[in-house]
Amino acid sequence: MNVKLIFSIAKSLLLARWKQTLVAAIGVTFSITMFITLLSFMTGLNDLLDGLILNRTPHIRLYNEIKPNVNQPLNLATNTEYQHNFISSIKSGNSRQEIYNYAAITEVLKKDERVLGYSPKIIAQVFFNDGAIDITGIVNGINIEDESKLFHFNEYITAGNASDVEKLSNSIVLGKGLADKLLVNIGDVIQLTTSKGERFPLKVVGYFQSGLQEFDKTQSYASIATVQKLLGKPSNYVTDLQVKLKDIKAAPAVTKEYARLFNTDAEDIQTANSQFETGTFVRTLISYAVGITLLVVAGFGIYNILNMMIYEKMDTIAILKATGFAGKDVKRIFIVIALSIGFFGGMAGLLFGFGLSSIIDQIPFNTAALPTIKTYPINYNPMFYLIGSVFSLITTYFAGWFPACKASKIDPVIIIRGK
């Protein structure tokens, strides 16, 4: 009832005290601005840091670990209810590192709806020969096209051309740190020794820079065929199968399923990188905590100003009541006042928050570790704006609630008599 009237009275009261109103609204604007900026920046940073690892990490890794046979012959022969065997110094059997039934597994993966894509990989331990010194390192045999599509491999190539690895046989892309240690330039030929003792010359066609220095000091990439040749293995030899799912959250479940189905070892991204999730969670939590604290402080500002306003407007409230406005009408008027401070302050806060984050988005941010990043990262998630506006309304509503209740209970007789 009478919504229009209540709004018009609220508006008149607000405008009559527009300076105080403005101060209250600026408080809300400030906190929403900071809330939006903080969250956009923090999550931008989170995404960047996570991306550093998570973008390049498969959701599921299928591999064969070298480990002792679970079914030791002694147990198979003598395991009874009355006997337990303690076996010490077990050695791993002559198990193979390659994935069995590679072709059959890929057939299944291709058909699986949940799978975004997969990329085979061979990991080979080698020594890079640098004169008299041997540097231990790893050559990853990869399919450049799949690897780029699924794990952004091409984005980390800072010099040279990634596709050359596929085109030129016996070519290699070195981590920047490794290349610096070996003192080689693009086009040079390096020597490496496999774990079996064979020496190979490979041509350097590019550098890559992942952002993780230690990683770049040991890693290098070559085509699958090249690494198979290095190891003297046939063309179906693959040690790792990296799977990317459509939904990262499904990884643990699918991983278990695959481990059983393919009878291999399988690891999901959550287990492999649990520390990142924790970090992300804590950073997000801090941003929300700071944002909400700011809002609560703004809420107290509104509370104070409304209390003051009610104190000043005792006469007005008494007259409204004497002329037929009920307590609940008076309450509504003050809640509308509080909510409009929250609404307009909040809207301005969203705009300023967007503006401020866009400005941060333009600030150059160059670091050797992150070749693809040029400016500070910002995440423009509309969710933050939604949360910001909802929170500004909720806090101002509660800030207005108590003063409004107080106003609604004012006894007009006391005020009118008091003169």
Next chain:
Amino acid sequence: MSEIILEAKNICKDFHDPVTIRVLNNINFSINKGDFVSITGKSGCGKSTLLYILSTMDTDYEGELLIDNVSMNEKKEAQLAKVRNEKIGFVFQFHYLLNEFSVLRNVMLPGLKLGKYSEKEVEARAMDKLKMLDIGHLAQKSVNQISGGEKQRVAIARALINDPHIIMGDEPTGNLDKKNSEIVFDIFKKLAEEFNQTLLIVTHDQNFADRTHRTIEMEDGRILNSKANAFNS
């Protein structure tokens, strides 16, 4: 026998601060439609207290109050507010207009609250009331820009906006000079005699009281006497 608009039955009121004092003691009277009644008495005898009870603003009393033959005792706060809005126009000693609004808007507010007419109609009615009180030219002014006498006339216009059954005034001329008091009295008289408006006015201006139709005299929380005045003014 004409229609009873307001009836007080055995109304008593105590104040408990700091000790219990009986301020109103067994007040009984009734007001008929079209009556122009004044209440007089020494300062502190309980006139205002009585008027606040009669206007439904004060609910802390004993006895019964009937407006239009309906008891107010059982009504809730919101219902009483509705009664005040619809049936009672109140004029205070200090004009009590809202500074945040223009003169016209002040007059309109109770009408808008009633919601019986559209905003346009309420505005037209408010204009009519202002013109009737010869202050139509002040409609768009801010409350701070008009004189005390004019303010009291605006307050009367506001009291009239919903065509109330009764207008109550607590010393409405108490704060005005002779000339303005006279204007306000003439307005009340005109309302009573030309528009058959019921009026109940507290005053301690004996000259004012004598010229109303009936005067209720109070002393120490009781009604001393109630006498009809000669129609002489």
